Amino acid sequence: MKVFAPVLVFQKIPSGRGRDKSSIQCLECFGKNLYIGTKEGLVEYITVNSVSGEESLSVREVGKRQMGRSGAIGQLTAVPFLNHLLVLWDGSVTALNMFSLEPIPALKKIQNVSLFYVSESAVQTDSVELIAASAKRKIVSVYKVCVDRWECVRQVALPQEPVALAAHGTCLCVATCDRYLLHDYQSQTTIDLFQHNMGKQNIIANKCGKGEFILNGPGSLGMFVMKNGTSQHPPVQWPDGVVDAAVHFPYVLALQNQTVHIYSILDQQLKQTVLLQSAKSLVSTEESVFVVADKEIHRLSPVPLEDQIQELVKRQRVDEALTLLDRVQDLLPKDSYKDLHKNVICTSGMIKFYREAFVEAKELFIKGELDPREIISLYPAMPVVSKDFTPQTTAVSNAKDLWTLSRDDWPTFQRYLRFLDDFLREVRPTGQGQICPRDIDSALFKLYLEQAEYEKLDQLVSSQNDCNLQMCVPDLEQHKRFFTLGLLYQSQGQHSNAIQTWVKIVEDQNEYPLHISVFQHIVNTLSNLKHKPIIRKFVDWVLLRDQVAGIQIFTKMHASSHIMFAPEEVLTILTNYAVAMILYLEFLVNELHSKEGKHHAMLISSYVKWILQSIEGDYSNETSREEMRHKLQMLLWQSSLYNADTIYEQITSSSLHMEKAILLGKSGKHKKALQVLVYEEKDQQAAASYCWRTSAGRDGKFTQGMFLTLLQIYLESAHHVIAAVDLLNQNAASFDLVSVLRVLPGSWSLKLVLRFLCESMRGTVHDKRMRGLEMSLAKVETQRHKHAWMEATHEKIRVDRGCVCHSCQERLTGPEFLRRPTGELTHISCHGGESGH
Template sequence: MQVFTPALVFQRTPSGKGRDKFSIQCLECFGKNLYIGTKEGAVEYLTVNNPSSQQSLTVREVGKRQMGRSGAIIKLTAIPVLNHLLVLWDGSITVLNMFSLEALPALKKIPNVLLFAVSESGIQRDSAELIVASSRRKTVSVYKVHVDRWECVKQVVLPQEPVLLAALGTCLCVATCDRYFLHDHQSQNTTDLFLHNLGKQNIIANKCGKGEFVLNGPGCLGMFVMKNGTSQHPPVQLPDGVMDAAVHFPYVLALQNQSVHIYSILDQQLKQTVPVHNARSLVPTEESVFIVTDKEIQRLSPVPLEDQIHELVNRQRVEEALTLLERLQHLLPRDSYKDLHKNLICTSGMIKFYREAFVEAKELFIKGDLDPREIISLYPAMPVLSEDFTPQTTAVSNAKDLWTLSRNDWPTFQQYLSFLDDFLREVKPTAQGQTCLQDIDSALFKLYLEQGENEKLDQLVSTQNNCNLQMCVADLEQHKRFFTLGLLYQSQGQHFNAIQTWIKIVEDESEDPSNTSVFQHIVKTLSNLEHKQIIWKFVDWVLRRDQEAGILIFTKTNAGNHNTFVPEEVFTILNSYPVALTLYLEYLVNESHSKEEKHHTMLITSYVKRILRSLADDHNNESSTEEMRHKLQQLLWQSSFYNADQIYDQIASSSLHVEQAISLGKNGKHKKALQVLVNEEKDQQAAECYCWRTSAGRDKKFTQTIFLTLLQIYLESSHHVIAAVDLLNKNPESFDLSSVLMVLPESWSLKVVLRFLCESLRGTVHDKRMRGLEMSLAKVETLRHRHALMAATHEKIQVDRGCVCHSCQKRLTGAEFLRRPTGELTHITCHNGVATMNRQLIQHMF
């Protein structure tokens, strides 16, 4: 690839008069100014204009100075801040004016110079630092160069004689006859780098950027060395016979006699070769690199970064383009870099996409914020709905026609469809996906519909989506997916159309075998709906088909509408549906815990009607009737909000004797209730259970009274003597012995009631003893509390030595006194006898 564009800057045309002795020896460049040092000892000054076209440069000769009759100009170096041009000729350094090429007499020549280097970091406003190596000496001199003078400020001794020299600040990079090393002339620290073979390769030690040198290492390795001896870049393998090297980041240029090889520092690969003839050296500048040959000078101008990247992309070397862009992003405006970086990532994703590396492609598309419509538009039958969309993805050479692939290679095309599904679902929550939600959802809809992925399709349309309704309705009707069509209507807020569509499926007006629980779904939808008008339109249809399912519309615990309807509204429609009405009343009483008398009475009445209707039916289900009676009895016992008189009037003439007894008991008519159970129901166990259940939680006297009532009812008939005896023997603790003895017939023998008497007497004695024991325990507890009180109020108090006896007026030494609960002082003992103190004095002292 082309990373530099060559252009001819200067060429000396042969004069035609004999042999042309002109030969370029060295070159110095500063801005538009070129200084050529010839082999014949001349310095030529040229200016180069930079037109828009790099292929046609305008060069103008400004001046020329002949340094002597013979001898080559070894090196030229400009110091722009001083307007000096340093010329190394005839073993000495001469200073010329940069523009007039006149010698400066104030600056005398520096003789016996082998090498010199100007330290760029040493250049100040009015001076510069010059490093001079004399011939055949290990010492280098450091000069301070001014406008009209220079002075030697330091002599630096090196380990070996220098053959090549470069300087950055106070750091010198020195090449000797067998090695390279770094030497800091300020700290006098020396760092050995590596050996070289001077006999087999040219030595190179050039500056290349801030704080870095490029060296020709062993085996022609181009080594990059920082001032501290470390390297930030891997070495580059240079060609054999390299004469010079220069760096124009991120490329290193290696000069041979007939060509220039250009390598990338980033991946160490050869990028370009430029042919030349009789090359001598390379001169790098910030803008370009000059190639110096015997008769001409060429300039290598870097190709703009965008053009390099586009060429790499066209060759599908996207990773290389990304590396190049990231390392050179400081050369681009921020916005341009971001756009170019995204385009590169997306292009790399497209290449991976067509290589069927779908995981990597998806990651690159998302990382590059690729517009999802770019991918959607690649697929057949996946229209992009946005009118303002125009594809902008860079074309890649390995692109496939997915239309053709869908017809000729279906298994491979299936993989592309799976990728589209994964990519669209993952990109949908991102910022890029939020800009085209309708295109994403509509594409997913078509994909699932065509592939027959019913579960994914129903999940898509049943949640919040942005599918194009007009397009999707037509497609679903064509594929007879009416249940899914209802889900789509529902997600779009068209609840009436959704339920109407499902009703057609239930009533076999529309054929859709994809879902068999449509009716349950209708009920679920209505139970979660908050639109009362829509519910009223369809609730009759649901109740006619299934009352038990239909009542869920009003009773489902997680419904959003069960608080929307007041019970009176629900009763108006449920009056025609007794089963549903009963279920709704059960919901109000058992789950909503309603305390309204009407609800409890209506529920009991509903139970009664259904039981009586069932009993009147010859083909009734006995187990169902018994279950209903059990629920009725439980409600009668547990509820305290129904109208007991009204309920009794309804069942008074029926065979529901147990229910009659419970209703009578709610009004306190226990004797009549027990008479119903004994005489009409003829169920002794039910009567006994009634007594226990009624007396639960009541005092003992009430329990004895109600059991005595049952005993009296038994004693009223001679048929219930055995029942009376059993009642006494089984429940002796529930009777008062004296009351029982008063009602027992005189004809009964002692043997009949002997067991009752024994148990009752035993219980009486036990109760008496327990009461005595409880009384004794209470006395003990009282004594314990009194003892605790005495211990808390009768205590000794220690009197300090500073207190005075109230009687003898002498100081107390170890006195103690006892205070009673009344707060009075009984006595105080001191060393002079017994004395008394009044209560006020005690309070004052303590």
């Protein structure tokens, strides 16, 4: 994997005088400025046109500085803050101007220095700290370096001579001849890390991050150590003979003489090797890593992280790509990270998809917010309605051709179809599904139709959907799914087409039998429709087929609280439909409790007309006719919003004797009503019931009069003697004994009316005793009130002149007062207010 791109930056040109022994010893970089230290004590200053640009770079030499006749430049460090270039040569540190390479007179050389390190001052902002190690003296000296001066502020003694040095703040990481250690010169604490074998390995101690160092540990392990002695990353196993190491997150570079090995800090795996001749050191900057060789300087420019991740995704190393992406999230733009993350997740989902790990694939597709059309487009014959859609999913090596699978391995293809159904249904209500609702619904439609999952198909098209009508209508007609076609029209707002489609089904029921009542569905649809012209268009068709079901169109409107028709409009529509008219009037009167006398009269007239026609035509069975008569009688009894005389005229010549009696009673003609029941209806029980029902809520005298009238009617004919006796015996409490004795014939024996007389006398005695008891209770209550009054007025009470009357709130004017049982005071004579009391 390519994570760094090598570019030749500088090549030392041979002088042409025999064998050129000059070689590059060290390098310092700041921006486009490069400082090269040679083996002959020469400091060269060059610039390059760009540190992150093209493969070919133009190099310009700016200046040179010969430090002495011989001796290699050991180390170069630029201090841009001060415009200083610090040079380690001949065991001393010299300060030069960064741009002119002239020595700074005010800064004298620091002697006896083996190696040094520059770090920012932990406390001051106008200086840096120079940490100089002396192998000869076995000490580390800390210098405060300013523009025109430097001074030693601290010295740290070492147990052995130092061979490598790095620092972070006040923490020094020092490698001696046999071990690595950390020393904080401010807190004076030292941590022994681990030993090394200097004879068998190169000693490396470099700073590699905030508070972190990279060390060449035992066993050729690249050890990451924090300044507190802990480690945040596992060690990297690199090859033997590593001469230098540098970190450019998230990679660590290990340099051998001929090769640069590049490892990932995240998984410690080797990612890339770069071959270079005679390489000796690495210099890491924020933008890149420079490799110093004897005659050349190469720059390793990192491949953009986005490109690295995309390359990993293309190679299906999705776990590796996701790990890298999560760790470098802060180094990427927010939008770029989001897009990359989605791409990695979705590619991982595709790999799981083709492995038939459908549960995991679905979760990844949802998490990665995959465009559902990417999945739809994989299936044969599945429509992608969006014309502007182009698949963007990264191709994976384990991809299967679902077209071929559908022909050669139908069971496996069925599993893929079930996944499509599950995935689309889950994303359909989400924001992910709102990207392409028409494509999702059309794909589900096609899937359910082809798989004959008609229940799911009906659920889809009967709810709100975005199916493509141009595609779906021909498919449904081809499969003869006309009821579903109506549901589709209905969900798309084409109610007239929907109902017309269902009407055709009902009319051709024999040709297309269904397991559901399409006719009832039409009725339900019309009752919930909010479009009067469509209702008017189909209501006659419904009523002609079934008036009982058809009237639900109007009655259910009230239940759903969207009333499209006023009652008078409905009555006009129902003029030619007698049964429907009766049912609707019943709904108005019984359910809506209409107070319109017209509605009550129309319902009664409709009942009468239906009953009379059924009697004459004999087209209704006896049970239906009796049920209708029962309804008529109940309405006649209960309603008071009709004209009884008008209705009576309609049934005068009919056999509806009970109804005649009720109407006569409504007009106050009770005797005539009883005569109709006795002589025409010939129903003694009905006559007695009429008396009871008419007397309901009236006083006892009226009840006695009603029953006495019925008794007199019975006594008028010798054929009704038994009926008269039964009436007396069964309703003794409803008669006045004296009045009955006056009308009874003298020829009747005592035995005939003995039961009546006994019941009547018992009732009379009971009433007398009850009245006596009530009178006694009233007397007791009166005596109790008198006693309470006397107790309250037993003594007189003197009050001041300022006392106020409790009743009228006026000042008292009389001396006589009473104490109420409640304890309140009032007086007998008060002349306050208008009338006094």
